[in-house]
Amino acid sequence: MEAINNLNEIKKRFFEAIRKTKSTDELTNLKVLYLGRKRGIITQLISKLPTVPLKERKKIAPVVQNLKREIDLALKRESKKFVSVRTRKIDFSEPAIWPKVGTLHPTTLVLNEIKNIFHYLGFVWSDGPEIEQDLYNFQKLLIDKDHPARDSQDTYYITPDLLLRTHTSSMQIRFLEAHKPPVRVLFPGRVYRRDQIDSTHLPAFYQLEGLLVDKGAKMTDLLGVIDFFCKSFFGPKIKTRVYGHYFPYTEPSIEVEVLHKSGRWLEILGAGCVHPQVLRNAKVDPKQFKGWAFGMGLDRIVMIKYGISDIRALYSGDLRLLNQF
Amino acid sequence: MLVPFSWLKEFLKVNVNPQDLAEKLLLSGTKVEKLQKSGEDYIFDLEITTNRGDLLGILGVAREVSALLNADLNLSSTVSLVRPKEAKTKPINLIVSEKNLCPYFSLVVLDNLSLRETPSFIVERLEKSGMRGVGNIIVDLTNLVMIETAQPSHAFDYGKVVGRMLLRLSKKGEMIQTIDGQKRELAAGAIIIEDSEKIIDLAGLMGGKNSEVDQKTKTIILHVPIYNSSLIRKASLALNLRTQASSRFEKKLDPNGHIFAIKRLTKLFQEYCGANVATDILSSKEIAAKEISFPLNAIEEILGIRIEENKVVDILSSLGFRIIPQPFEEKTLKVKIPTWRNDVKEKEDICEEIGRIWGYRNFPLTLPQGEIPKYGGFFQDWEQKVKQTLASFSFHEIQGYTLTKEDLIKKINFSLNKTLRVINPLSSDFEVLRPTLLISLLISLSLNLKNYVNEPLFELGRVFTNEFKNQYLPYQPKKIAGILPGNKFFETKGVCLKFLERLGISFSQILEGEHPFFEVGEVAKIVKDKQTLGYFGNLNRKVTFEFEVEEASFFELDFDLIENLAKVNKEIEPLPAFPQIIEDISIIVEESKQVGKVLELIKKSANYLLRKVQVIDVYRGPQIGEGNKGVTIRLTFLSEKKTLTNSDIVPVRKLIIRNLEKDLVKIR
Numbered sequence: 002m003e004a005i006n007n008l009n010e011i012k013k014r015f016f017e018a019i020r021k022t023k024s025t026d027e028l029t030n031l032k033v034l035y036l037g038r039k040r041g042i043i044t045q046l047i048s049k050l051p052t053v054p055l056k057e058r059k060k061i062a063p064v065v066q067n068l069k070r071e072i073d074l075a076l077k078r079e080s081k082k083f084v085s086v087r088t089r090k091i092d093f094s095e096p097a098i099w100p101k102v103g104t105l106h107p108t109t110l111v112l113n114e115i116k117n118i119f120h121y122l123g124f125v126w127s128d129g130p131e132i133e134q135d136l137y138n139f140q141k142l143l144i145d146k147d148h149p150a151r152d153s154q155d156t157y158y159i160t161p162d163l164l165l166r167t168h169t170s171s172m173q174i175r176f177l178e179a180h181k182p183p184v185r186v187l188f189p190g191r192v193y194r195r196d197q198i199d200s201t202h203l204p205a206f207y208q209l210e211g212l213l214v215d216k217g218a219k220m221t222d223l224l225g226v227i228d229f230f231c232k233s234f235f236g237p238k239i240k241t242r243v244y245g246h247y248f249p250y251t252e253p254s255i256e257v258e259v260l261h262k263s264g265r266w267l268e269i270l271g272a273g274c275v276h277p278q279v280l281r282n283a284k285v286d287p288k289q290f291k292g293w294a295f296g297m298g299l300d301r302i303v304m305i306k307y308g309i310s311d312i313r314a315l316y317s318g319d320l321r322l323l324n325q326f
Numbered sequence: 327m328l329v330p331f332s333w334l335k336e337f338l339k340v341n342v343n344p345q346d347l348a349e350k351l352l353l354s355g356t357k358v359e360k361l362q363k364s365g366e367d368y369i370f371d372l373e374i375t376t377n378r379g380d381l382l383g384i385l386g387v388a389r390e391v392s393a394l395l396n397a398d399l400n401l402s403s404t405v406s407l408v409r410p411k412e413a414k415t416k417p418i419n420l421i422v423s424e425k426n427l428c429p430y431f432s433l434v435v436l437d438n439l440s441l442r443e444t445p446s447f448i449v450e451r452l453e454k455s456g457m458r459g460v461g462n463i464i465v466d467l468t469n470l471v472m473i474e475t476a477q478p479s480h481a482f483d484y485g486k487v488v489g490r491m492l493l494r495l496s497k498k499g500e501m502i503q504t505i506d507g508q509k510r511e512l513a514a515g516a517i518i519i520e521d522s523e524k525i526i527d528l529a530g531l532m533g534g535k536n537s538e539v540d541q542k543t544k545t546i547i548l549h550v551p552i553y554n555s556s557l558i559r560k561a562s563l564a565l566n567l568r569t570q571a572s573s574r575f576e577k578k579l580d581p582n583g584h585i586f587a588i589k590r591l592t593k594l595f596q597e598y599c600g601a602n603v604a605t606d607i608l609s610s611k612e613i614a615a616k617e618i619s620f621p622l623n624a625i626e627e628i629l630g631i632r633i634e635e636n637k638v639v640d641i642l643s644s645l646g647f648r649i650i651p652q653p654f655e656e657k658t659l660k661v662k663i664p665t666w667r668n669d670v671k672e673k674e675d676i677c678e679e680i681g682r683i684w685g686y687r688n689f690p691l692t693l694p695q696g697e698i699p700k701y702g703g704f705f706q707d708w709e710q711k712v713k714q715t716l717a718s719f720s721f722h723e724i725q726g727y728t729l730t731k732e733d734l735i736k737k738i739n740f741s742l743n744k745t746l747r748v749i750n751p752l753s754s755d756f757e758v759l760r761p762t763l764l765i766s767l768l769i770s771l772s773l774n775l776k777n778y779v780n781e782p783l784f785e786l787g788r789v790f791t792n793e794f795k796n797q798y799l800p801y802q803p804k805k806i807a808g809i810l811p812g813n814k815f816f817e818t819k820g821v822c823l824k825f826l827e828r829l830g831i832s833f834s835q836i837l838e839g840e841h842p843f844f845e846v847g848e849v850a851k852i853v854k855d856k857q858t859l860g861y862f863g864n865l866n867r868k869v870t871f872e873f874e875v876e877e878a879s880f881f882e883l884d885f886d887l888i889e890n891l892a893k894v895n896k897e898i899e900p901l902p903a904f905p906q907i908i909e910d911i912s913i914i915v916e917e918s919k920q921v922g923k924v925l926e927l928i929k930k931s932a933n934y935l936l937r938k939v940q941v942i943d944v945y946r947g948p949q950i951g952e953g954n955k956g957v958t959i960r961l962t963f964l965s966e967k968k969t970l971t972n973s974d975i976v977p978v979r980k981l982i983i984r985n986l987e988k989d990l991v992k993i994r
Contacts, residue, residue, distance in 0.1 A: 103717035103782075106725050113710060123698035125705060130799050131728070131788050132746070132759075147556035149376040149576050157729075157748040159759075163800070165748065183699045191728060191788070195752055204756045205728045215696035220681065221630030225691035245355025245682030247375030253629070253678030255686055256357075274628060277674060291628070318724035318770025320778055 008064055011042060015072055025083045032076050036069070043069050107326050108207055108315060111303045112189055115209060118233045119187055122226060124211065126187040129175050132159055133166040141174045141282040142250035150249050155195040157204070165193035169210035170250060170296060173275070176212065177283035182290045183215040189299065200311040207299035214275065214285060214292035220253065223272055223293040227257055231269075234302075235259060242266065251294060252276045259305075267305060270297035329387050330454040331368040333474075337388035340397045344368040350394045355682045356381065369454055377669040379577030383476025384455075386666065393644035393683065416484060416604040418547060420519075423494035427517050428529070430581050430610040431551040432588035435484060436595050437604035439464070439544055445598065457570065464539045464546060467594050469570070476579060477550060477587035478571035480527060482537045484545035489522025491547075493529065495557075500525060504532040516561035517553055530558040530575040531567050545604065548591055550584040580666035585609050613665060617650070620659045624673040629681050631689055635659075641683045642676070708829070708889045712806055713786060715828045719821055721784040721808055726766020728787065729756035734765050737872040739842040746790050746800060759790035763807035763882060764843060764865075768873040771809050775875065782821075784808035786885060804885035805860075814879040815848060818862045822852060822881050826859075830893030834859065836922075843869060843880065852883065854891060859883050906964040907975055910942070912994040913957050913986060914950050921957055924991060928959065931985040932978050935970065938962040956994065 015035060022028050035042050046065050050058060105113075116126060135146075144150050157165040172188035180186075188210040196202040213222070224243060231241050240260035248254045251273025258266040272295035277287035285292075300312050309315065314322055331344050342350075348358040348370060356378075360371040372381065380386035385401075392399045416435040422428050444466040449459035452466060455473045459466050464481050472478045496512040502525045503509045510528065512518070517529035526537035530553045539546060552575075559576035562568055588607055595601035626632055638659070639649050647670075648662040663670050670676065681689075713723055731754055735742055740761055751757040760766070763785045770783055786806045793801040810818055819836070826834055831854060839851035841861045849863030860883030870878050915924065925939050938961070945956035961982075963975055983993055 101720035103720045104722045105713055105717050106723040108725060109710075109713055109723060116707070122693070125699075125701055126707075128709075128804075130802055132790060132800055132802055134798055145556075147559045147576075149555075149559060158750055159746055159748060159800075180699075180701070183696050185694070185699050193729075195750065197752065203727075204752070213694060215694065217627075217696065218694065219626075219628060219630035219692075220686075221689050221692040222694045224686065224689050225693045228691050229693065242353070243686040244353045244357075245678065245686070246357075247355070247377045249377075252674040253681045255681075274674065277672075316725050316727055318726060318766060318773060318783070320722055320774045320781055323722055323724065 005061065005064060008046075008061075008068060012068055012071070016075070019075055019079055022079065025080065028076065028080055028083065035072050036076075043072060104323055104326050106315075106323065107303050107307060107309075108299055110326060111306060112207075112209070112299060114234065115230070115299075115302075116187065116189075118230055119185075119211065122185065122229070124185045124187050124213075126189060127172065127176060128190050129172045129188065131166055131191055131193070132163055133171045135162050135164055137174055138164055138166050138168070138171040141279065142170055143276060143278055144249050148249060157193050157195050165205075167194055168192050168296060169208040170294065172210060173212055173250070173279065173294060174283045177214065177280070177285055182285060182292075183213075184292075185213045185215075187211050198313075200313070201301075203300075203312055203316065206312065208296055209299050210294060210296045212275075212292065212294045214280070214290050216290060218274075218291040218293055220274055220293070223255075223274070223295070227270070227272065227295065231257075231259060246271060246273075248273055250276050250279045261305065267301075269302060269305070270295050272296070327372045327374050327382055327387075328454065328456040329370040329372055329384060330364070330451065331370065332366075333384050333451060333454075334370075334388055334391065337385060337400055338392055338395075338397050339400060340391070340395050342395060344370070347391065347395075351391070353682075353685055353687065354390070354394055356387075356390060364454060367454065376577060379574065379579045379669075380476060380666040382574050382577065383472075384474050386476055389646060389666075393641075393646075396644065416545060418605055418608075419490040420549070421490060421492045423492060426554055427495065427557065428493055428551045428553050430584055430613070431549065432584040432607060432609040433550070433605075434548050434588055434592060434607045435545060435604040436548060436592065436599075436601040437484075437545045438602045439546065439595065439599040441541055441543065441599060462539060462541065463598060464543060464595075467591065467598065468548075471587055471591050471594065472570065472574070475583060475587045475590065476574055477552075477583040478530070478574050479548060479550040479584075479587060479591060480533050480571075481539050482526060482533070482547040482549065483539045483543045484547050485543070486537045487521045487526060487547065488524075491519055491521055491526070493517065493519045496525075496561075502528050503535040504528055505535050505538045506532065507535065510565060510567075513561075513564045515557065516564070517557055519549075528561075528565075529553060531562060531565065531569055531572045546595075548588060548595075550588045550591070552579055552581055552584055555579075578668050581668070582612050582665045585612060615648070615662045615665055616668075617660055617662050618672065618676075619655075620661050620673055620676050622657050622659065624677055625680060628674060628677045629689070630692060631684070633680065633684060637684075638680060641680055645679060645683070647676075647679075706892075706894050708892055709786060709885075711829065711892070712825075712885065712888070713784075715825055716784045716806075716808060716821075719782075719824070721782045721821075724766065724770045724783050724785050726760075726763065726770065726785055726787070727756065728760055728790075730758055730760050730765055731755050732758055735761070738762065738764050738768070738869050739866065744791050744793075746792050761791050762789050762843070763787060763805050764809075764869075764880060767807060767809040767880070768865075768870070768875060768878070771811060771878060772873045772875050775811060780811055782808055782810040805882050806885045806888070807880065807882035809865075810879045811875070811877075812879070813864055813877045815862075815864050818879040818881050819850070822860075822862050822883070825883075826852070826888075829888060829891075830896040831888065831891045839863065842866070854887075857887055859887055859891075902964055902966075904965055904967075904969045906937070906962050907970050909961045909963070909975065909979060911959045911961065911982070911986075913959065914954050914992040914994060915957065915990075917953050917955055919991075924957065924986070924989075925959070927985055927989055928961070928982050931982045932961075935963045935965055935974060935978060936961055937964045 018031055050062055156167050169188040169190050169192060176186055191205050192208045193205050231239050241257055243255050243257050246254045246256040254273035256268060257270045258268050261267045275292035275294055280287040300315055344361055348361045351358050357373040358370055359373050362369045374381045389399055418435050420433055441463055444459050444463045448470055452459055452469055457469050468479050468481055496516040496518045498514040500512045518525050519527035519529055524536055526534040555576045555578055558572055562572045646664040650660040652660050735745055735758055745761050746759045747757050767783055767785055788802050789805050790802050795801045834852050834854040836850045837853055839849040839861050841849050843865055844863040845866050849861055851861050852859040862881035865878045865880050921941055928939050940960045941957055942960045943958040950956045963970055
């Protein structure tokens with residue numbers, strides 16, 4: 002009981018003292034006196050608690066803890082009284098201190114955007130070898146060794162049978178050999194062409210292939226998906242036009258252009274229904290399943306989106322460009 | 327393919343302006359690259375897809391346009407009756423060694439030519455079509471008919487050909503001088519024609535100098551062949567020689583095209599050179615058009631649209647397909663495919679014809695109805711996660727060149743004979759496949775140090791070495807690599823470990839490494855489950871100097887391994903329910919002692935209450951003596967069951983200190 006009376010006395014004295022404080026300094030002194038880490042009145046009381054017999058300690062301990070909390074709160078409350086009005090004025094025009102930020106490459110950003118659009122339609126994605134067999138890049142896609150279509154895809158060879166893939170269509174057969182239909186998948190990745198370098202050609206660049214194989218897959222679905230993509234990516238008012246084209250591995254084949262703000266039509270993708278023989282080459286029965294596929298040049302889409310006129314800028318690694326994304 | 331509007335109109339009675347026609351051509355699948363005004367005329371520059379050999383002639387284009395505009399094709403100006411006068415006065419004998427080399431051809435000898443200047447309107451047509459008059463009417467007329475009909479032909483000077491002509495495959499090393507004056511050594515497998523003495527024609531590519539027509543030529547042998555397209559293409563590639571003729575021969579031409587072309591040529595030679603026909607026109611037998619049955623339901627199945635049968639018939643007929651009535655089969659058409667459309671073989675091809683002429687813009691738009699495929703745990707986009715993680719560490723993503731030059735491989739200390747290279751480079755700058763992402767990162771770092779002080783960079787991409795891990799393809803793993811300017815070993819270590827932690831890969835070991843890119847003793851490897859995930863450390867300054875960078879730290883990890891180890895569902899520690907107790911221990915150890923070993927010892931000495939052991943300071947200086955380092959280690963104790971008191975910690979602490987002292991560690 003004596004101890005508790007003692008505690009009440011401590012409390013009384015503290016609140017008398019705090020009422021008389023006139024400055025932050027006085028308040029700090031008071032805080033040290035009561036709650037200081039070693040000599041504080043309350044601190045000492047708490048450190049002595051373990052020596053008090055258990056029976057008494059059970060009564061006293063909560064009271065001490067409570068008192069500590071009350072004193073702490075009072076000190077904090079009181080301290081607000083002494084906050085002075087600052088008189089300095091910040092010069093807002095001085096430079097900002099920038100956060101350290103990293104950046105993603107514009108091709109990555111655009112690829113993510115496209116992945117998201119197609120993910121909405123149930124597509125996933127997969128990547129495959131860039132050094133590819135002639136068999137998968139050409140022959141299984143109905144482009145024999147002396148097919149004139151090889152002209153438009155001038156090829157880098159590693160050996161007579163190994164090449165740097167000229168298109169991501171090489172993944173069509175690889176994926177179908179490993180996954181049974183239904184299939185909805187994107188194949189983004191690097192492809193290679195033996196072209197003279199200029200503002201729109203590099204020996205290596207990015208392509209994105211899409212493939213759907215399912216019962217009842219048909220041309221109007223392909224057109225609908227392309228339309229959905231163009232409107233999602235370029236905006237709902239984008240004008241597109243679709244016309245017949247030729248690829249050995251799709252039949253029928255089409256090409257798609259969008260009307261650029263410059264007033265020019267820009268080709269953005271080639272597409273078509275997967276040739277039944279290609280399905281057969283991938284061990285898929287064309288009587289049961291049909292498919293369609295499309296392929297687009299990713300760098301080209303990036304260039305259109307951001308108004309970049311030279312493809313080499315994308316591979317320059319120059320932060321003066323990359324920092325803007 | 328350049329098509330003068332005026333020439334086209336000769337075969338078509340149409341009233342259409344060239345801009346509208348260009349759009350119609352495009353929408354039907356014949357792309358107009360350019361429409362150019364040329365005086366009063368317009369010239370269409372058409373992109374002809376490789377399946378449409380028939381469109382490599384003005385007549386073929388006219389046929390296509392007639393279908394698009396529903397106009398009649400008028401061939402009256404080109405066809406004429408060829409009357410041989412004085413037939414069989416000049417004997418001719420062409421032997422084709424294997425039919426497969428030249429399955430179809432026509433041949434005629436024309437005599438009594440009187441050569442004159444090529445009429446200017448013909449020269450003009452040639453020029454508008456991207457050729458030029460060569461100053462010899464014989465050559466100009468064969469070129470004119472090639473552009474008109476897509477069918478190339480060749481005129482030999484009869485007087486320069488000795489004995490029989492033999493068409494055969496070349497043998498390796500045989501020589502021919504072509505009309506451009508070049509002596510060419512042939513590989514085996516080109517088609518040639520020889521007379522009894524010499525090789526006179528590099529068939530399909532270019533004629534021989536020794537049988538070339540000239541201003542004195544009186545008699546010509548006109549040869550209008552259809553060659554084996556793949557042999558022509560092979561020879562063209564092997565000799566690196568492409569001509570207007572070869573680019574047509576390598577497509578599938580109309581197998582009956584030679585019959586029309588030779589009549590047309592004969593007529594022109596009679597008209598402009600007063601030629602007599604000195605033999606019968608010798609032609610391979612006309613081949614019959616192929617027929618296929620076309621089930622009408624294929625249209626809905628493949629294209630997804632419904633078109634009335636009579637519309638289908640209209641479209642196909644306008645393109646020259648003939649529909650044979652099938653009174654007993656309602657839902658199937660029997661379609662006769664014109665010989666010039668030998669690209670059309672099956673129902674998909676027929677659907678393509680219907681689709682492109684019907685117009686894809688008239689198709690309804692639908693979305694796929696089928697089930698969304700399920701691929702199991704296929705969905706986590708680790709590539710994206712990896713990139714985002716590094717960007718969040720303030721790294722900048724770059725994309726570098728995959729093909730690089732030999733010189734740069736040497737500069738980074740990589741052994742060239744472990745690399746792969748392309749066998750047909752266009753330039754030595756893009757020849758060797760990169761075996762590491764280091765090159766592009768160093769180039770980029772070096773470039774950016776001119777404008778930026780301290781910006782770390784990263785790249786994710788494939789690298790290539792000549793190791794084969796399976797039967798067919800060389801090893802081409804994806805790597806994730808980063809570079810930091812300056813000497814930043816421990817920052818790099820932090821990046822690597824935090825990066826792995828973010829991907830849910832914990833408990834990886836950092837071991838002493840050895841790697842040619844790095845300074846000796848300043849490189850570590852990261853190992854997880856006995857697999858090496860990659861290396862990090864300070865780059866060898868001999869390497870960095872080559873790129874005008876003083877010092878840089880670098881890491882390169884195997885993305886494929888990381889992808890396999892990464893976890894979506896990381897185990898999360900719950901917030902502690904009781905307060906933790908923190909104790910710091912300061913020790914002094916010899917420099918040679920690894921801090922990591924000390925930490926291991928502490929962990930081994932403590933019980934489960936010790937939750938975390940961290941080095942919070944490493945100090946070197948006079949106070950602790952040369953060759954020593956002072957280390958402050960923070961121990962965090964925690965229990966899930968109660969608030970810990972000193973009495974819980976003291977015995978643990980004692981044991982730790984006793985073990986440390988046994989291990990020659992001085993406690994400060």
